[in-house]
Amino acid sequence: MKVTINSIFSFIATGFMWLVGGFDLAFKTLAIIMILDYITGVISAMYKKKINSKIGFKGILKKSLYIIVIILATLLDNLLNQNVIRYVVIYFFVANDGISIIENIAKCNVKLPKKLTEMLEQLKNDND
Numbered sequence: 001m002k003v004t005i006n007s008i009f010s011f012i013a014t015g016f017m018w019l020v021g022g023f024d025l026a027f028k029t030l031a032i033i034m035i036l037d038y039i040t041g042v043i044s045a046m047y048k049k050k051i052n053s054k055i056g057f058k059g060i061l062k063k064s065l066y067i068i069v070i071i072l073a074t075l076l077d078n079l080l081n082q083n084v085i086r087y088v089v090i091y092f093f094v095a096n097d098g099i100s101i102i103e104n105i106a107k108c109n110v111k112l113p114k115k116l117t118e119m120l121e122q123l124k125n126d127n128d
Contacts, residue, residue: 020067021074026090030070030097034063037097040104047108066093095124 017023038059045051073089098120102112 019071019074021086026087030090030094033094033097034066037100040101044104044107091123095120099124
């Protein structure tokens with residue numbers, strides 16, 4: 001039974017990794033930033049005493065849609081025999097969620113380096 005469960009999990013994980021184009025540095029970075037964005041959003045809501053499970057659930061749904069867009073970009077890259085669209089999409093989401101992290105932290109009255117915000121804005125603008 002344990003072997004069957006492990007085999008099923010391995011099959012699903014392998015299929016998922018193929019669909020998203022692998023577990024490279026870009027995808028790992030995005031995954032970590034998505035988690036940090038969610039955590040800072042929860043902290044910000046707690047700080048402002050406006051925690052809401054519906055808003056949190058919407059955040060999870062939004063992150064799920066990011067994954068669907070990455071799958072679409074990966075499939076397009078495979079179809080066109082290139083490796084560009086997926087990276088542009090991932091960099092855009094990294095910049096977008098990076099800015100969201102900064103905004104969440106700022107809502108808690110934490111001062112941040114201006115250069116960090118400028119770099120994230122530049123990354124986002126470069127990928128628009």
